[in-house]
Amino acid sequence: MAQILVTGGAGYLGSVATSMVLDAGHHVRVLDDLSTGHLDALDERAEFLEGSLDDPRALDEAVRDVDAVIHFAGKSLVAESVTHPDLYHRTNVDGTRQLLEAMNSHGVTRCVFSSSAATYGEPEHLPLREDSPTRPTSPYGQTKLLVDQMLAEAASRGLSAISLRYFNVAGALETSRGWLGERHHPETHLIPNVLSAEVDQPLTLFGTDWDTPDGTCVRDYVHVVDLIDAHLRALDALENSRHLVINLGSGRGYSNREVITSAEAVLGRPVPVIETTRRPGDPAVLVASIDRAREVLGWTPQRDLTRMISDAYAARLTREF
Ligand SMILES: NC(=O)c1ccc[n+]([C@@H]2O[C@H](COP(=O)([O-])OP(=O)(O)OC[C@H]3O[C@@H](n4cnc5c(N)ncnc54)[C@H](O)[C@@H]3O)[C@@H](O)[C@H]2O)c1
Structure with a gap:
């Protein structure tokens, strides 16, 4: 049994993950600022901290004694990212940097991250592989790519991380x-x-x-239950000082x-x-x-x-x- 921090655990994917991680026998702590999440989606077995990725005190409390982090929290509307790119950089990139700093100061070295197919942009060849060129066509996709790169860099300093690049998630x-x-x-x-x-x-x-x-x-569509099942498997596949990118679609x-x-x-x-x-x-x-x-x-x-x-x-x- 492990203690897992789920950021964004009141959102669509995070709430499903929280329930499935709890059902797998782990403890779950959720950090969410409820900006797009729903409190009633939260599994009552989880410990809930209302707070933001940009609040160092909330992050400090959130990462304390956790074994691994599943990081869903972020902004994810492509059109909004075009009109408000700063918001996307602040939340998705700066927020993740602060989360990694808090993890580092508490010795938390395991992270599974919600990346996106938006990192690839217009494909040259299909199907898209993890080594396909990354030329995001929106600020949203750029922020996801920047976080993938940040995780790769942190892996050279000891982090174990997997970026899961979701295609279109659906279902319940x-x-x-x-x-x-x-x-x-x-x-x-x-x-x-x-x-x-x-x-x-x-x-x-x-x-x-x-x-x-x-x-x-x-x-390409993937069912949310299959998607979160892949997260549970990713937690087991984390290896010391290694960052991997893995596509999730059908x-x-x-x-x-x-x-x-x-x-x-x-x-x-x-x-x-x-x-x-x-x-x-x-x-x-x-x-x-x-x-x-x-x-x-x-x-x-x-x-x-x-x-x-x-x-x-x-x-x-x-x-x-
Ligand atoms: N749903 C999809 O099809 C899809 C596809 C690709 C990638 N993703 C990524 O998966 C993640 C989850 O997506 P979702 O569909 O569940 O979105 P969502 O908006 O339902 O969930 C995001 C959660 O993060 C919280 N949050 C946002 N900013 C925060 C902050 N600064 N501090 C703390 N909490 C914050 C929100 O309140 C919300 O509960 C996102 O990072 C998204 O980019 C989703």
């Missing part, structure tokens, strides 16, 4: 207290937006003339139209859609190579797109939005 976890699902405001992710589309608030489909089989963008792409069609099957009704022009900066196809996750973590995602959509829908039905 059912717990004895109800479903833990996605509740971002604003919601920019396709699956929750497909599920919430109404006749008077249709889904906007950006671009139907891409060079893809059905003309819509193709993305290794296959689904077009936006395929997502809509699958959602219509789950909902039992058509999804109202408005087709519009391409969104600047969107690559046509993003698909992960997950060979390294298979090899290093012994991980293979178990849940398919229909399961992601039906679990996200079940979570949606039980929550007020």
